Amino acid sequence: MNIAGAHRSRRLLTGALIALYAAASVLCGEAFARARYVFLFIGDGMGAAQRNAAELYLAGMREALGDDSARESQLVMNSFPSNGMIRTDSLSGVTDSAAAGTALATGRKTVNGAVAMNPSSGEKFRSVARAAKDRGMKVGIVTSAFLQDATPAAFFGHSRRRTEYRSLGIQLSESGFDYFAGGWLPDSRAGGKDGTNPLAAAALGGYEVTRTAGEFRALTPGSGKVRVLSIHPKTSGGYMPWAIDGDDAGVSLADFVDKGICLLDGEGGFFMMVEGGKIDIACHANDAAAAVGEVMAFDRAVGRAVAFYRSRPGETLIVVTSDHETGGMTHDASGGAPLFYRALSTQKGSYSAFERTVSPNGYAKFGGALARARAFFGPGVGDTKETRAAHALSMTPKDLRGAKGDEYKKLYATYDPFTAACLREFNASVGITWTTFYHTGKDIPVSAIGAGAERFSGEYENTEICRKIMEAMSD
Numbered sequence: 489m490n491i492a493g494a495h496r497s498r499r500l501l502t503g504a505l506i507a508l509y510a511a512a513s514v515l516c517g518e519a520f521a522r523a524r525y526v527f528l529f530i531g532d533g534m535g536a537a538q539r540n541a542a543e544l545y546l547a548g549m550r551e552a553l554g555d556d557s558a559r560e561s562q563l564v565m566n567s568f569p570s571n572g573m574i575r576t577d578s579l580s581g582v583t584d585s586a587a588a589g590t591a592l593a594t595g596r597k598t599v600n601g602a603v604a605m606n607p608s609s610g611e612k613f614r615s616v617a618r619a620a621k622d623r624g625m626k627v628g629i630v631t632s633a634f635l636q637d638a639t640p641a642a643f644f645g646h647s648r649r650r651t652e653y654r655s656l657g658i659q660l661s662e663s664g665f666d667y668f669a670g671g672w673l674p675d676s677r678a679g680g681k682d683g684t685n686p687l688a689a690a691a692l693g694g695y696e697v698t699r700t701a702g703e704f705r706a707l708t709p710g711s712g713k714v715r716v717l718s719i720h721p722k723t724s725g726g727y728m729p730w731a732i733d734g735d736d737a738g739v740s741l742a743d744f745v746d747k748g749i750c751l752l753d754g755e756g757g758f759f760m761m762v763e764g765g766k767i768d769i770a771c772h773a774n775d776a777a778a779a780v781g782e783v784m785a786f787d788r789a790v791g792r793a794v795a796f797y798r799s800r801p802g803e804t805l806i807v808v809t810s811d812h813e814t815g816g817m818t819h820d821a822s823g824g825a826p827l828f829y830r831a832l833s834t835q836k837g838s839y840s841a842f843e844r845t846v847s848p849n850g851y852a853k854f855g856g857a858l859a860r861a862r863a864f865f866g867p868g869v870g871d872t873k874e875t876r877a878a879h880a881l882s883m884t885p886k887d888l889r890g891a892k893g894d895e896y897k898k899l900y901a902t903y904d905p906f907t908a909a910c911l912r913e914f915n916a917s918v919g920i921t922w923t924t925f926y927h928t929g930k931d932i933p934v935s936a937i938g939a940g941a942e943r944f945s946g947e948y949e950n951t952e953i954c955r956k957i958m959e960a961m962s963d
């Protein structure tokens with residue numbers, strides 16, 4: 489499957505959004521209603537360009553179907569009435585997800601690598617999720633990454649280094665939060681059932697742990713223990729599968745959100761953080777089609793929150809933002825590229841699916857390798873000096889490639905050279921270029937709808953998101 493297969497439900501949403509605009513404009517007059525049901529969506533690595541790329545892709549697909557509304561807003565999150573921008577720098581400069589997650593979760597700046605604390609003084613910062621729990625609200629933490637990854641961890645844990653997965657996993661099990669859903673819990677294989685293994689500790693700590701799609705679907709309020717920890721049935725490297733690879737074992741990020749709503753809904757209200765964790769991973773690899781697939785999967789999850797919002801518009805707040813931009817994604821018309829990104833639909837899967845296949849077996853000759861790359865990505869992959877040089881490197885044993893050289897790192901970072909070069913050419917042929925394999929310091933859009941949404945307009949520091957949500961929950 490490719491991303492084309494993943495946008496069936498969009499049409500329904502457009503009609504619904506028109507109704508939503510009407511509802512929202514009424515609500516804007518009702519300033520300072522208290523938000524009892526709060527959703528914070530964080531698209532990791534998702535800047536304005538990533539959101540626009542998904543929108544342009546969807547517009548292209550609809551235009552191809554002869555749909556004359558193709559230029560209307562296509563993403564649920566892009567149609568919210570209140571919009572702002574956040575600055576994302578951490579105390580280290582360009583932020584990583586740990587410092588940015590800390591800012592969003594706790595309203596405090598820290599250095600890169602630290603999770604919800606000042607690593608020098610040892611001061612721990614209290615998160616908005618903890619504050620919600622202390623107010624008697626239920627709390628859900630959902631991610632397509634692994635559960636102790638920096639962004640979700642900043643909401644339930646504290647650590648000097650983001651890689652302290654065992655400690656963060658134990659803190660998860662001790663958090664008392666009501667619903668966790670995401671990829672794997674690293675460091676859970678080693679160790680026994682003595683409380684030092686995060687998964688065992690969660691089970692001992694009163695969590696109903698689900699590992700299969702069947703167990704997940706069977707969850708209802710009161711069906712098991714009070715608290716729930718759902719591990720995605722099909723993780724890869726700790727993450728949920730790529731949306732573009734089309735095999736999520738029947739459990740999507742949107743399904744995780746739906747289940748969260750079902751389990752958390754109640755008199756006391758809830759706070760749910762939902763991270764689209766693989767937008768960042770796709771953008772690190774400069775894979776635009778995979779990034780678009782992840783943004784759309786994330787937006788479908790936002791759509792589930794909007795469905796809930798419609799049932800409780802005066803008491804629900806939905807905020808969509810990101811921790812930072814990744815890749816320096818740019819929409820580039822220098823090659824006369826088409827306005828809409830329909831051409832991305834020829835890509836058959838994620839960069840990692842292609843990368844896994846690149847080996848001297850079947851790829852030894854450049855001609856054959858290029859044919860495979862064109863079949864996988866699209867006709868935009870050219871027979872150029874760059875693809876030939878990258879192919880030669882990919883066919884060279886890893887320790888002989890000179891991978892530590894500056895020029896090599898600039899061209900390929902840690903990725904397979906041939907995959908990186910093919911992606912670069914394919915993306916450029918569509919009209920997308922990248923400036924880096926790392927994070928950038930770009931400002932990030934914020935979109936909000938519902939109770940207190942008007943607070944989120946304007947330009948401000950990422951730390952303000954936490955404060956604004958706290959205020960909205962308190963009114």
Ligand SMILES: [Zn+2]
Nearest residue numbers: 533768814927
């Ligand atoms: Zn990143």
